[in-house]
Structures are given as C-alpha cells and as structure tokens.
Amino acid sequence: MAERILTYSEALNEALREEMHRDPSVFLMGEDLCTWGDEGGVFGVTKGLANEFGTERVRDTPISEQGFVAMGVGAAITGMRPVVELMYGDFLALAMEPLVNQAAKIRYMFGGQVGVPLVVRTNLGASGGKAAQHSQSLEAWLMHVPGLKVVVPRTPADAKGLLTTAIRDDNPVVFLEHKLLYFTKGPVPLGEHVVPLGRAATVRPGSHLTIVGTHVMVDRALEAAAELFDEGIDVEVIDLRTLVPLDIETIVSSVERTTRLLICHESVERAGWAGEVAMEVMKHAFDALDAPIGRVCGKNVPVPYSESLEPLVVPQAAEIAAAARALLAGVELSLPALTG
Amino acid sequence: MAERILTYSEALNEALREEMHRDPSVFLMGEDLCTWGDEGGVFGVTKGLANEFGTERVRDTPISEQGFVAMGVGAAITGMRPVVELMYGDFLALAMEPLVNQAAKIRYMFGGQVGVPLVVRTNLGASGGKAAQHSQSLEAWLMHVPGLKVVVPRTPADAKGLLTTAIRDDNPVVFLEHKLLYFTKGPVPLGEHVVPLGRAATVRPGSHLTIVGTHVMVDRALEAAAELFDEGIDVEVIDLRTLVPLDIETIVSSVERTTRLLICHESVERAGWAGEVAMEVMKHAFDALDAPIGRVCGKNVPVPYSESLEPLVVPQAAEIAAAARALLAGVELSLPALTG
Amino acid sequence: MEQTGLNMSERTELLGLLHRMCVIRAFDSTLPELYTKGLSRGSSHAALGQEAVAVGACAAIGEDDYITSTHRGHGHAIAKGADIGRMMAEILGRSDGYCRGKGGSMHIADFSIGMLGANGIVGGGFGLAAGAALSAQLRGVERIVLCFFGDGAINQGAFHEISNLAGIWKLPLVLLCENNQFAMSARATAMVSGGDLAARSSAFGFPSESVDGMDVLAVRAAVRRAADRARAGDGPTLIVANCYRFAGHFSGDTMSYRSRDEGDPWLKRDPLVTFRRVLVEQGLVDDAEADAIEHAAELAVREAIEFAKLSPFPEPATAWEDVYG
Amino acid sequence: MEQTGLNMSERTELLGLLHRMCVIRAFDSTLPELYTKGLSRGSSHAALGQEAVAVGACAAIGEDDYITSTHRGHGHAIAKGADIGRMMAEILGRSDGYCRGKGGSMHIADFSIGMLGANGIVGGGFGLAAGAALSAQLRGVERIVLCFFGDGAINQGAFHEISNLAGIWKLPLVLLCENNQFAMSARATAMVSGGDLAARSSAFGFPSESVDGMDVLAVRAAVRRAADRARAGDGPTLIVANCYRFAGHFSGDTMSYRSRDEGDPWLKRDPLVTFRRVLVEQGLVDDAEADAIEHAAELAVREAIEFAKLSPFPEPATAWEDVYG
Ligand SMILES: Cc1ncc(C[n+]2csc(CCOP(=O)(O)OP(=O)(O)O)c2C)c(N)n1
Ligand SMILES: Cc1ncc(C[n+]2csc(CCOP(=O)(O)OP(=O)(O)O)c2C)c(N)n1
Ligand SMILES: [Mg+2]
Numbered sequence A, B: 001m002a003e004r005i006l007t008y009s010e011a012l013n014e015a016l017r018e019e020m021h022r023d024p025s026v027f028l029m030g031e032d033l034c035t036w037g038d039e040g041g042v043f044g045v046t047k048g049l050a051n052e053f054g055t056e057r058v059r060d061t062p063i064s065e066q067g068f069v070a071m072g073v074g075a076a077i078t079g080m081r082p083v084v085e086l087m088y089g090d091f092l093a094l095a096m097e098p099l100v101n102q103a104a105k106i107r108y109m110f111g112g113q114v115g116v117p118l119v120v121r122t123n124l125g126a127s128g129g130k131a132a133q134h135s136q137s138l139e140a141w142l143m144h145v146p147g148l149k150v151v152v153p154r155t156p157a158d159a160k161g162l163l164t165t166a167i168r169d170d171n172p173v174v175f176l177e178h179k180l181l182y183f184t185k186g187p188v189p190l191g192e193h194v195v196p197l198g199r200a201a202t203v204r205p206g207s208h209l210t211i212v213g214t215h216v217m218v219d220r221a222l223e224a225a226a227e228l229f230d231e232g233i234d235v236e237v238i239d240l241r242t243l244v245p246l247d248i249e250t251i252v253s254s255v256e257r258t259t260r261l262l263i264c265h266e267s268v269e270r271a272g273w274a275g276e277v278a279m280e281v282m283k284h285a286f287d288a289l290d291a292p293i294g295r296v297c298g299k300n301v302p303v304p305y306s307e308s309l310e311p312l313v314v315p316q317a318a319e320i321a322a323a324a325r326a327l328l329a330g331v332e333l334s335l336p337a338l339t340g
Numbered sequence C, D: 001m002e003q004t005g006l007n008m009s010e011r012t013e014l015l016g017l018l019h020r021m022c023v024i025r026a027f028d029s030t031l032p033e034l035y036t037k038g039l040s041r042g043s044s045h046a047a048l049g050q051e052a053v054a055v056g057a058c059a060a061i062g063e064d065d066y067i068t069s070t071h072r073g074h075g076h077a078i079a080k081g082a083d084i085g086r087m088m089a090e091i092l093g094r095s096d097g098y099c100r101g102k103g104g105s106m107h108i109a110d111f112s113i114g115m116l117g118a119n120g121i122v123g124g125g126f127g128l129a130a131g132a133a134l135s136a137q138l139r140g141v142e143r144i145v146l147c148f149f150g151d152g153a154i155n156q157g158a159f160h161e162i163s164n165l166a167g168i169w170k171l172p173l174v175l176l177c178e179n180n181q182f183a184m185s186a187r188a189t190a191m192v193s194g195g196d197l198a199a200r201s202s203a204f205g206f207p208s209e210s211v212d213g214m215d216v217l218a219v220r221a222a223v224r225r226a227a228d229r230a231r232a233g234d235g236p237t238l239i240v241a242n243c244y245r246f247a248g249h250f251s252g253d254t255m256s257y258r259s260r261d262e263g264d265p266w267l268k269r270d271p272l273v274t275f276r277r278v279l280v281e282q283g284l285v286d287d288a289e290a291d292a293i294e295h296a297a298e299l300a301v302r303e304a305i306e307f308a309k310l311s312p313f314p315e316p317a318t319a320w321e322d323v324y325g
C-alpha cells in the first residue's frame, strides 16, 4: 500500500478526517479543537477539520470535562460515534464518573440493550517541564475498569490504524497518545488503514531478554537494546500497542524463548500495569522464567518541574539497560549466528 | 488493655469521637452524617457525633462530592484535619480531581511548604445486590497515586486503631472500609488505640502456602484455610491492613518459608494490586518461589445485580481453596508437628 | 388543580393518566413487601406521592422522545411506557428483566421506548440527557430529551456544566427537577443556597418554571411548554415540580430526620386522590369506573409479580456476557 | 477610573499599587525571553493587561487573608506580596524557588503570606478556596479567602458546587472572576450561556458585581465591599472583573483565533497607563517619579532574574523528598 511520511499528529488527523468522511455519525468534541494554533488542536490533531466539516461536527467545548465526556456517552447510546478529546491526560481525573460509572457499565448493566461507541482521546507522559498536573500517565486506572478498551499507539502508522479501529469499535475506547510522540515522523499508509486491537508488535527480535513497553518506553528500550547488543546482549523489544485487550500470547511466546522479561512503563511503578503483565506471564510461562520478572517504571513521586529533576523520575534508556544487565548478571550469553 | 466487643462501625465511631475530643481541628463532612437512621451515617459510623459535637464539626453536605472533597483539601492546608466521607466508594470517580491532582501533589509540588492532613473515608465491595455503581473496589487507583496513603482495615480493632492513626497522619489518607464488615463484631481496646500504617497482620500461621488479602477476602481465605487444613494443606494467611505503605517484609518472609503465594482481592483482576505485591515478592524472593504467584480476584466484569450472578464475580472461599490446591498440585506435603 | 379544557374528547387520554399513576402507586407500594420477602435486594426507591410528575411529564412528550431517569426511576419508566412485567422481573433479578437481571431496580432501562436508563449516580443522568439531545440535534431528528432529577442532584456540578452546554448549543432538553423536599435525610431548604431551585437557570439565561408537582395536568402543561421551546430550537428549560416523598428514601428508612406529621399537608394533596376527584367532578368518570382503574392497576402489578416470579434466574454464563460487544 | 478620595494621605498606598502593577508588567514581560533562552520550560502564562485586577483585589484584603490562584498566577502572587526572586527561581527550576524547583510557573505558592498556590487545573482553586474559608470559619479567625479564576473556569462544575456550599454555609469567600474574554482560543461570549458571568451568583442567592478590571481602584473598591460582607458573616460574593488578555495564552500562542486589532479598544485602556495618568493628574506623582517607579520595577525584575540564575539546580536527591511528610 502507498505510504507517506507523516507525523503522529498528522496521522491521527488523517484517521479522524477519513472516519468523518466515511461515517456521518462521527463527530468531535473538546477544548480548542477548531481555531487554536494552526487551524485547531493544541497538538494539531484536529487541524483543518472544523473548516472542512463545520463546527457542528467539530465542536469547541467550554472547560467542563465531566460534562462533555458524559455528553459523549449520551450521544453514543443514541446513535452517534463521538470522539471526545481531553487536552491532557491528567484531566481524566475530572471525567472518571462518566467514563467509569456510565460508559464502561452501560452495556452490561442494561443487559446488552445498547453499546457505547465512544472514543475518548487524550495524552500521557512527562514532557519538557509540564510538572505534576500535566504529566501523569494514568492508563492503569482505565485498564482496571471492565468495559473500557485502552489503546496506546506509538508510531504514526499505528496512530492512524488504531484510531480508525477505535472509532469503529462498538465499545468505549480510551485512546491514549503521548506528548513526546506528536511530532515524531514515520510512514503511514494512504487510505483506509486498520490495525486490530489486541496485537502487540515485536519491534526488535532478540534472544536473551524480552522487554515490553508502550509509547516512548519502547523507543528507550530500543536505545538500550542497541547499546546492549554491543555488549553481547540480544534484546527482544515488544510494543504492546493496546493494553486492553492485551496480547499476552505474543509476550508469552517471546518469554518462552528468551526466559527473561523486563516491563517498562512511564506511569508510576506502584500498582502500575507491569504487575498485570507479570501475573499473566507467570500464569502461562512460569517454568520458562530464569529470572524474576523485572520492571523499570516511573518513580513513585509526582512529576517535578525542574530540568534537573524531571528526567530522574521517568525511565531513561540507561536505566532500562542497567536493569536488563542485572537480569542477565552472571549468565553466559552467546549472540545468535548472523543469518538472514 | 481493656477491651469490649464492638462492631466495626462502632469502632470507627469511637475513633472519630476520641480524635474529635483530642484535637479541635478534626471535623467531619459528608452526606447524611447527622440525622440519617439512628443519629447519623448510612452505616452508623457517625452515630451521635452531631449531637455530641454540633453540626459545625459534623457537617451534612449537599450532593457535591468533588466540591466537598476539594474543600477538605483546602481546610487541610490551612490548619484543619478534615475527615470526609463518601457514602460509597464508587463516588471516588467524582472526587479524583481533588484527591489526585490536588491532595496527593500539594506537598511535593509546592516544595514541602505544607502537608495535607486529610482523611477521605469510604467503602468498597459488593454486598447484597447493590449492582454495578455501588459495589466497586477501586483501591488500586489510589495506590497508583504517589502522595496518597491507602488503608483497608478488616477487624473492629484495626478499624479503630488505623482510623486514629490516619487522622493523626500529616498526609492524605484514603481510608477504605468494607460494606460487609460494618456490622461484624470483635474486641476493641478501650481508650487510645493506635495501629501503625504499614504493618500487615499474620492472622493464621501456616507452612505450605501464603495467602495475602484484605477485608473480607481475608475471612474467605481463613475459611478456605480451615477446609484445606483438613486435606493436609497448611495455609498462612496475611491481612495487609494497609496498601500504602505496603508491608512487603512480612509477605516476603512468609513466602520464603512457604515458597508459594496466592493473592486475593475483591477488586477486579485486571491491573489490580495483586500484580504489585507479586512484583515486589519476585524482586525480593524469586528464588524462594516454587510455583507461580497466583491470584484470585474479582472478575473482569461490572458487578451484576442478581443473586444468581453477584457471587460469581466476587471471590468465594471455594475458589480460593481451589486456587491453593492448584498451586500445590503434585507436591508432597506434611503438616507441621503439633507443638506449642 | 389545572382543569381548563378537560372534556370528553380528552377522556381516554385523561383516564390513561390516571391509570398510569395508579400503576406507579401500586408498583412502588409492593417494594417493601418484595424486600422483606427476600424477592428483591439492593435498594429500591419508591416514588410514592410523585406519580403526577412522572406521568404528567411523559404525557407531554412524544413516543420518540427520550427520557433519562434516576435511582427513583420506576415511575418514570412506567410513565414512558415500559413493561411492568419486565421491570418487576428485573427487580427480582430474573432473566426476563429488562437488564437480564444484571441491573436491578436502580438500572432499569428500555432503549426501545427511549428510556435511557435509571441511574445509581445522583446527577449521572445530566450528561446522558444532554448528550442524547446533542445527538438528536446532530442527526436532525425532531426528538427532545426529558431529564428527570431530584432536588439533591441539582447540587452536583454536572447540572451546571450541562446547563451551560445545553444553553450555548440550544439543545432540545427539558430539565425536570422533582423537588420532593429531601435528598435522603437532607432537606432541600438546607442544601440549596438561596432556597429557590428554579433560580438556577437564571445563571445560564434560559427560562424556568415552578409547577405544582401534585397536579398531573399542571406538570403536563409546563412540560409541553418546555418541549415546544426545545423543538423550536430555543434550547433548554428548567422545570421545578414541587412534590413530596411520601415514603422513606428506600424501604427500611426510619425517617427519624422528619417528624411524623410534617408531611400531612402534602399527603392531603395526594396526586391520585386529587386527580380522581377532578375527573369525577368533571363527569369524565364515575366512582365505579375510577375504582375499576385502580383495581386494574393493582391487578396488573400482581400479574407483573407473578410473571417475574416465574422467570428463571439468569444462567451463570450470562455473567460474562455484554462486558464488550 | 474611580477617583474619589484620592488624596495625599493615601499617596504611599497608591504609589504602592502602581509599583506592584509595574512589577507584574515587568515580570510577565520577561516570560517569552526566558522561554526562548531556554531558561524556563513547560508553560508560563502572562497576565499582561490584567495587572489592575490582581493588585486592586489584593489591596482590598488583609495580610492574613488567603488567596487561591490559577495557571496565570504570577500577578496574584506578586500582588499578595510574594518575593519575585524566589518566584523567578521557581520558574527557572532552581533550588531557591518557592517550590524548590518542583513546581514551576504553574505551581507557585507562598503559604507564609496566605498565597495557597497557583493551579494547573482550571477550576482547581474553587475547592481549595472554599475549604480555606470553611477552615477560617471553624477556627474562628477573621480571615477571608479571595479566589481568583477565569471566564473559562466559571464553566467547571466545581464553581457550582462550591458556590452552593459557600452559600449555604455563609463562608467568607470572594469569588473573583477575571473575565479576560478568552479561555485559550475560546471566547467567553461563545462559551458562557446567557453571556452574563455575573448572573451566575443569582442561582445561589448571593450578590455579584461587575467591575472594570482595567481600573485598579474600582477593583479594590468592589473587593472591599465583598470582603466586608464576607467578614460580616454574610457569605460569598461574585465579582466579575472585565479585562483583556493582552498577550497570547502563553508564549508561542500565535493567536490566530483573534484578529490583530480586535483588542485595540482594550489596549488603549492599558491599566498601567490609565492609573499613572490619574495619579499624575491628581498631583500625587509627577512624571519623573512615575518613571522611577517603572524603572525600579524593571530593575527589581532584572535582579530577580540574576538571583534566579545564580541559584543552583535542585540536587537529584530532592526528587525523592516531600512525597510524604
Ligand atoms: C453521586 C452520588 N452521591 C450520593 C449518592 C447516594 N444517594 C442516593 S439517592 C440520594 C439522594 C438523592 O436526592 P434527590 O436527588 O433529591 O433524589 P430523591 O432521592 O429525592 O428522589 C443520595 C445522596 C449517590 N447514589 N450518588
Ligand atoms: C481542567 C483543565 N482543563 C483544561 C486545561 C487547559 N487550559 C489551561 S488554561 C485554559 C484556559 C483557561 O481559561 P480562563 O479560566 O479564562 O483563564 P485564562 O487563561 O484566561 O487566564 C485551558 C483550557 C486545564 N489546565 N485544566
Ligand atoms: Mg429529593
């Protein structure tokens, strides 16, 4: 299929545009979607869409997060497919009631009478000193809510393909972007591009250790892997792409080969989702494990502002590499023969 | 120390009364605290307190959860020690903004200028058909927020001792009761009774397998343990009592003896805190483990209403027993000599 | 009691109103018995005394219009035309219930008649209602949304956010506050700053109206006016229907927070009694006919209970269904 | 411009107001430079054009009184008496900053002067302010709370919940809405249903007042009236100060959503220029003295920057401190 190089933000924009063309029930709501910056959207995701589709279908809202997310739920149960944006992921804290008590439960609690085809888009991650209230990664909360799906695209192609799938999904999907990824570039297929939910991507094959992560943690793991390779350590890196559903098969079959697992997430360590992956891996492949499952995660502190502190609380490549080394300490390793 | 038999609800009431006598900065806010039922409180926890301390210090609020929790934060940073009640734990979804973006971060984000001595009391758990919006156990969300402490008392004595400690703590504490426990009875010390945060209680010593849990899961684990003992399986049961801080030492030293761990929580399995305990145990005692760490948790569904369905989604003793048996399948066990 | 224009041509409709009010009364009167017999569980909230609000309001809107409801929602559902057998089966946790036994009293919904659900979260309906109104507006269908809520719910921030959003977007929304004077033990007079619930719309520049919630025809008239505004594209209206919660908040509520007789003036104005009297006085019905309507309602509810009792409990496997679709 | 009673006895105080306004102007004018030089990070929001609101309001309350602030909070902090060296050090992420470098521009607080913090959550200050007001009431101290917020924040549900709570409990609270016409790219005229921000208090039965936010003395007078009410136990007041955001939402905002000249009428009423002119006209200051005040303000800000630059970055170990205490 034909591809072009787009930014992650442009890829998201393309998915929105194409789905809005395809399906008149898709519409957008959120703050500053229409005229902010260069034709809309704090990160440019809705650029040009208000001009193209009108402000009926691309709606600037007041600052009323709980209210407009709840309205998304109400519209979703009456025939529409709303895509609602929260400007920052930290504002999920304001919208948990409609997301958790309404959207996630409506299908079940009403005995399957209706679905909730709602997408709530927002972003995670620390970036450039946004500090404690604009840097949180709260995906674990959402994973813990039956009825929600949780998507975490990393590449521009996945951004497009997964957002397309999310919009077509008949369930509430929380679509979590990452601030540091919006302006990264990559090839993106032209036209319809659909990436199924629940399929992880093995972005680097390796034989000694498996690292799973999402978003920028995958990039940092790849950085660490390159460094480790020079030391004779061959790391496999898996980008989960979606957290609910979770592609446990891909992880388990990797771990069965490598016998070691390191899980990386930017969200804070305590009660983060590393434990979820670990429990599932233990359940399916405990005997394959030659070392404790490790994790490198955000530290158990709020995100500080200063440039001298912020990087300390978010996992960096060096920390991932060190953790990988520790899991392999004392193990005799051989690199795979260079075939293929 | 002298003791009497009290219900869990009465024990909580006693802690509130004693702390209000001791410290004039302690006051209560919430819905239906003053005149509901038998002199206050849907579960009787504030019974008689409005009559004793007046409605200035025991304040009935409008139905404005986000607002009055936020006011608790504002009062806490200006010299008071508010104890705020949310009638049901599901309403945490309405109060995450003040709890997470304000209370949990204020000390850190403002560089230690001020603490937030706030207690937010609420309850968890399914009980008798309260259905999807009145049965959730959301403690994992709170554990995932640095700056919050999370307390989960099980016995009346702990209810009193831990609430006393929580009120005296200079940090925001989310104090999570359980609906099925309010009217259970047990001995409670007269007068000042303080239970430190971060100390688990080993409620049943055993040698073959460790089960950790909280709230009613501990009772169900004890039930299972009694049944298993008749089959020659000797289970150790640990009541965590607080989730943040987590008493990992007690768990690890138990697992080092038993070599097997089963974690039980009523909150839904996916991204629940079982994984957190497991990661810490693996970190400290992987080599001691003779089996994968198991978990028996709430199922990944909303809580259904019908009496024929509700019990299926919440762990019961039989399920815990079965999981324990599975972890010990094929293992030759001997019961410890009956000494002391 | 609003009586102008009561005439024979409306007779069927008016008797229909009386009938529905009687069904609600009979339905919610059985709740304590169901509970003590162990047939229902959780909490179910009776709307005794508030029948005129539900019935009057739903009579003012069309079949295709939507309603959102509350924890105290049986009356709303019945007024919108829900099947009381399936409602009762839901309350008994049976497989023929509207939610296949998964919802119970607080989560009855019937999407086929535009009843978008009761709600266990006080104020949870505001956003659903406004979202449905936006949906109707976007789809260009002539549907409006009637949002029922209580005097307690009006203090939720959601009321404010949704009122503002509905105001700026001129959504076809009728906000109907049932001021039954209490939110559990909390008196509206103590919890509503300024004391005037109808004043709340002035913040957003849309109109409000206070109406006697004991008078089914007055409620119908007020909601008709509001529905007309909504359909005309003029946006939301707030209606405050003043009424009284005759019974406890739910069965088991000892009501120690209110004196035994403080409700007497309200009880004297029982909306069923009043409406029946008017119909008789106007010669639209005689006592025998009115008695028959009441008995029919009671019978229907008894039948609903029998239907519900015969319905099997849901199969265990259904616990795993409908989490995702 | 409100001018009655300007006299020599007030001279020191009035020059103090001018001085503080100049400090805020100078302080927030440096933000783009700090950002482009890589000295600051994250977002910092200038209150250029809104100086009269912060200074007038804080002049109307006492040292012991509290304020809560917003993401656009430098002016509020300066007006309440915060040290600009420590503020600047915070913006530069240094260890001498108010938050030891952990907060940055959006989280400046100085509890020693009752400045309870800027806030990155729009509307996050409502509850803190009302809680502090309740605290003062319970402790029986004569402190009031001044809560700054924007025209965007007024649409948060928190405004509603807190207004109601403050109303029923008669909390000593002044709700000061800085209507600078915009919430990022969103116009207040489009986002506020009914269009009248001051009408919002009518929902709760407490008074409101609209005031010219370009006039420091008018703001002071209005806040004094509200503060008197609060101190007298009469509860909250809403004040809407109409003003204009002279610059972008933050540095880097291209402001494509507003036309280049639409703000001109506002810019012509620059609160610093106007107030200076009044003082000169009234003979309270001559041009040289006024120039000196402006220069002193600029110098103070330059010194603050030097102080901040010399302050070391926080030690890594501090990242682990103050999570719990
Ligand atoms: C968010 C939330 N807070 C509290 C409750 C507990 N609760 C259930 S009904 C109720 C009172 C509601 O009062 P009102 O809105 O007047 O409705 P009414 O019960 O009078 O019909 C309360 C506090 C709840 N279910 N949801
Ligand atoms: C809860 C929340 N929603 C959205 C934002 C993003 N945001 C930051 S400032 C702002 C506009 C605020 O407008 P207003 O209250 O008028 O204050 P002003 O910026 O004009 O001073 C927005 C939308 C936020 N920080 N918090
Ligand atoms: Mg009520």
Ligand SMILES: [Mg+2]
Pocket (backbone or CB within 6 Å): D150, D151, D152, D178, D179, D180, D181, D182, D183, D184
């Ligand atoms: Mg503004």
